[in-house]
């Protein structure tokens with residue numbers, strides 16, 4: 001369970017990026033966080049990743065108070081293992097093939113060698129890329145590259161998948177396929193949080209929609225819609 005209690009974030013120069021955010025996301029939910037550029041979506045993700053600290057308020061993830069977690073030591077890296085992250089620009093290693101890109105995430109957490117092949121093979125099957133395990137990113141379509149990034153984010157079995165504009169670089173048909181994959185991942189048990197301003201896609205998915213406007217939660221609706229130009 002993710003809980004934001006009266007969370008505000010003011011950056012050094014005085015920009016109030018998040019104002020009094022109250023939010024609960026339950027295990028297994030699929031949530032869109034929508035809003036225009038500058039509405040606070042990235043700051044929300046950074047708070048959840050403990051990349052930035054709230055100016056006030058409290059963030060709890062599975063009863064762990066992020067504010068009480070020591071910056072030094074193992075607590076933050078251990079906490080971050082709960083979270084898989086996917087970005088708009090895929091962020092794959094260009095000089096490694098698909099298999100290696102995904103396996104590396106397992107090596108980072110010192111997974112036993114005998115498990116790596118099994119887990120990587122299994123997750124590549126889930127994302128529909130088992131036949132391309134030897135390909136390099138440059139030889140894959142954007143949609144395929146994002147599938148590799150999703151496999152990499154999921155191979156260590158995080159509880160929560162965070163996707164920051166995952167379809168920002170994709171055409172409509174690849175975007176829909178990525179959304180379908182995220183829905184499948186969610187149905188397999190992972191909590192999925194997707195930050196986006198792609199209203200068309202959001203409105204087709206019929207999921208919970210949290211709308212941010214100038215740092216404030218302006219809407220939070222189950223099977224909701226996002227009206228891009230509502231401001």
Ligand SMILES: Nc1ncnc2c1ncn2[C@@H]1O[C@H](COP(=O)(O)OP(=O)(O)OP(=O)(O)O)[C@@H](O)[C@H]1O
Nearest residue numbers: 011012013015017036037038039040041042043044
């Ligand atoms: N490191 C920072 N220092 C100062 N101000 C910042 C910083 N990061 C973000 N901001 C400001 O905080 C506000 C919210 O930004 P944020 O990046 O969270 O919005 P966003 O909805 O993710 O936008 P985008 O869709 O463009 O990424 C904006 O006014 C932005 O200029």
